[in-house]
Amino acid sequence: xxxxxxxxxxxxxxxxxxxxxxxxxxxxxxxxxxxxxxxxxxxxxxxxxxxxxxxxxxxxxxxxxxxxxxxxxxxxxxxxxxxxxxxxxxxxxxxxxxxxxxxxxxxxxxxxxxxxxxxxxxxxxxxxxxxxx
Amino acid sequence: xxxxxxxxxxxxxxxxxxxxxxxxxxxxxxxxxxxxxxxxxxxxxxxxxxxxxxxxxxxxxxxxxxxxxxxxxxxxxxxxxxxxxxxxxxxxxxxxxxxxxxxxxxxxxxxxxxxxxxxxxxxxxxxxxxxxxxxxxxxxxxxxxxxxxxxxxxxxxxxxxxxxxxxxxxxxxxxxxxxxxxxxxxxxxxxxxxxxxxxxxxxxxxxxxxxxxxxxxxxxxxxxxxxxxxxxxxxxxxxxxxxxxxxxxxxxxxxxxxxxxxxxxxxxxxxxxxxxxxxxxxxxxxxxxxxxxxxxxxxxxxxxxxxxxxxxxxxxxxxxxxxxxxxxxxxxxxxxxxxxxxxxxxxxxxxxxxxxxxxxxxxxxxxxxxxxxxxxxxxxxxxxxxxxxxxxxxxxxxxxxxxxxxxxxxxxxxxxxxxxxxxxxxxxxxxxxxxxxxxxxxxxxxxxxxxxxxxxxxxxxxxxxxxxxxxxxxxxxxxxxxxxxxxxxxxxxxxxxxxxxxx
Numbered sequence: 001x002x003x004x005x006x007x008x009x010x011x012x013x014x015x016x017x018x019x020x021x022x023x024x025x026x027x028x029x030x031x032x033x034x035x036x037x038x039x040x041x042x043x044x045x046x047x048x049x050x051x052x053x054x055x056x057x058x059x060x061x062x063x064x065x066x067x068x069x070x071x072x073x074x075x076x077x078x079x080x081x082x083x084x085x086x087x088x089x090x091x092x093x094x095x096x097x098x099x100x101x102x103x104x105x106x107x108x109x110x111x112x113x114x115x116x117x118x119x120x121x122x123x124x125x126x127x128x129x130x131x132x133x
Numbered sequence: 134x135x136x137x138x139x140x141x142x143x144x145x146x147x148x149x150x151x152x153x154x155x156x157x158x159x160x161x162x163x164x165x166x167x168x169x170x171x172x173x174x175x176x177x178x179x180x181x182x183x184x185x186x187x188x189x190x191x192x193x194x195x196x197x198x199x200x201x202x203x204x205x206x207x208x209x210x211x212x213x214x215x216x217x218x219x220x221x222x223x224x225x226x227x228x229x230x231x232x233x234x235x236x237x238x239x240x241x242x243x244x245x246x247x248x249x250x251x252x253x254x255x256x257x258x259x260x261x262x263x264x265x266x267x268x269x270x271x272x273x274x275x276x277x278x279x280x281x282x283x284x285x286x287x288x289x290x291x292x293x294x295x296x297x298x299x300x301x302x303x304x305x306x307x308x309x310x311x312x313x314x315x316x317x318x319x320x321x322x323x324x325x326x327x328x329x330x331x332x333x334x335x336x337x338x339x340x341x342x343x344x345x346x347x348x349x350x351x352x353x354x355x356x357x358x359x360x361x362x363x364x365x366x367x368x369x370x371x372x373x374x375x376x377x378x379x380x381x382x383x384x385x386x387x388x389x390x391x392x393x394x395x396x397x398x399x400x401x402x403x404x405x406x407x408x409x410x411x412x413x414x415x416x417x418x419x420x421x422x423x424x425x426x427x428x429x430x431x432x433x434x435x436x437x438x439x440x441x442x443x444x445x446x447x448x449x450x451x452x453x454x455x456x457x458x459x460x461x462x463x464x465x466x467x468x469x470x471x472x473x474x475x476x477x478x479x480x481x482x483x484x485x486x487x488x489x490x491x492x493x494x495x496x497x498x499x500x501x502x503x504x505x506x507x508x509x510x511x512x513x514x515x516x517x518x519x520x521x522x523x524x525x526x527x528x529x530x531x532x533x534x535x536x537x538x539x540x541x542x543x544x545x546x547x548x549x550x551x552x553x554x555x556x557x558x559x560x561x562x563x564x565x566x567x568x569x570x571x572x573x574x575x576x577x578x579x580x581x582x583x584x585x586x587x588x589x590x591x592x593x594x595x596x597x598x599x600x601x602x603x604x605x606x607x608x609x610x611x612x613x614x615x616x617x618x619x620x621x622x623x624x625x626x627x628x629x630x631x632x633x634x635x636x
Contacts, residue, residue, distance in 0.1 A: 008231075009230055009231040009232070009234065009235075010199070010205060010231035010233075011201065011202055011231060011233035011237075012204060013204065014234075022496070032234045032235065032238070047146050053224070054205075054223075054224050054228055054230065054232075056235070056250070056251050057232045057247070057250065057251075059224075083206040083208075083209045083210075084209075084220065084224070088220060088224075089222075089224070103204075103205070103206030104204070104206040104207065104210070106139050
């Protein structure tokens, strides 16, 4: 079982992800923007972060940069979600995420990606990924 | 509200929606707050996105905030199919934010703070809040809701940001929030029989004139296209009428003589007659006089451009060459699923685009089939006459008359000509006269403005070279006299067409 932080501003997606990941045996923590996401990181120390690209207050790339700048968090892998194609978000978040989910996605794809990243699938480019618990 | 210091008029934000800025007299007031309401599927989200993308294409920035509305991915999936959508604009110039959770957790104050911060951080000059009903539901009282709108209005002014609030149709025409905002507009769909037509209506717009009433719109691959009410758009001609010139040749020398030298320049002629009498053929003669300096347009509801071209060829008229040389254009406007103001817009656009001088419209009934409100037609045709005249166009309309009027003693009977004076300065009548086994054709000029006309019936024929009109009235007189004698012996008789008169 891993602790997963879901950072998403859109109502609905967070709830469904939370239920599905809980059913898959994970402990899920949620935040509604990048700023709140950073607070949850400190409180919960998650094994994986799933975050939206566009969010109010602090967006996905902003949160990724803050994680990357902090030695405590830079090892935590992140999956980026967006309604935009990966090519549109890659530059802003370059080298800071381990997986990309294009919305709308089906739950099976999301769960598979979560498992793959937790099992050491695509690691972050600048830092080796920590093994799941 | 920001004023233009040079002319003291508030600055505008163009919508980029074809036709809408004409309704709004230039666009939305800059830094104003507007409610766009309508039932689900009415097109609110498309309209708001179209405004955002147009604004972004011009270098502006827009923030699209959703509450309990369509998810961003679903919304992008849908608007991604429309031509105004440019993926490069997101997130560089258009930013999407979900705020329902903030509303749930932090209430109206939290939402206001979020909107203010996001507008500021993204330097957005347009803000869309999609799902205003959630705000109303969260507000504990109408007073709290009005306070929210009031504060948002203050934000709009201080941030120089134009705000659009999207919501459903309220149960009453006037809702509490309507009193607080700068403008209210509604999108709706109405059924006419089994056919549905979309309407756009501005209920309120502070500080500016606008075209009142319901305007038709379509949702096309280009996004929304609004067709302002033609009679409102052309309330006054858009240009000054040019000085009258020499009369315009009709294309038939004999008809020129009958009309006292041709049609007065920039005039409108109404050509009425039963089916098959030769109205379209006369129109083709009229258009065959077109040249480079005098472009023509055939705007018809019934025959395709190919059929028109073939007909002209069969009559030996040079229309095909004129079409190929670009001197005549043929536009076909089927009456299936059409919208009256869309057809009017298409017609006027084609006239202006090519500087048309000779216009043949075949015929008035096509507009009648498209309309959901026949009362409008008289106003529209009167507006057409004024506008076309101002544009220097000489126009010929056809109007179909019933065969029932073909009683040989009374060739002008049953003509539905009441009220046409306001739409036509010239009236031509074509009739059949039944004489034994033959149907003869006769033509008369009833009226030509400020001209000495030959008011007699003339017989005419249609053969390989088109229409040939008798030099004088003797042929028609002989036929009508014989027909009168025949009818005197047999009593009144009418041709039965099986077609009911439409009243």
